[in-house]
Amino acid sequence: MQTVFETFLEQLSESVDETDFREAMA
Incomplete structure (x- = not known):
């Protein structure tokens, strides 16, 4: 599952x- x-x-x-990725994870 990790892979x-x-x-x-x-x-x-x-x-x-x-930037969009960080905002989505925030």
Whole structure:
């Protein structure tokens, strides 16, 4: 499950700006 979650974060960071990603996680 750890690997799947890390892969999801990698794909998300590639398609989403870092600022928007931080705002979504905040």
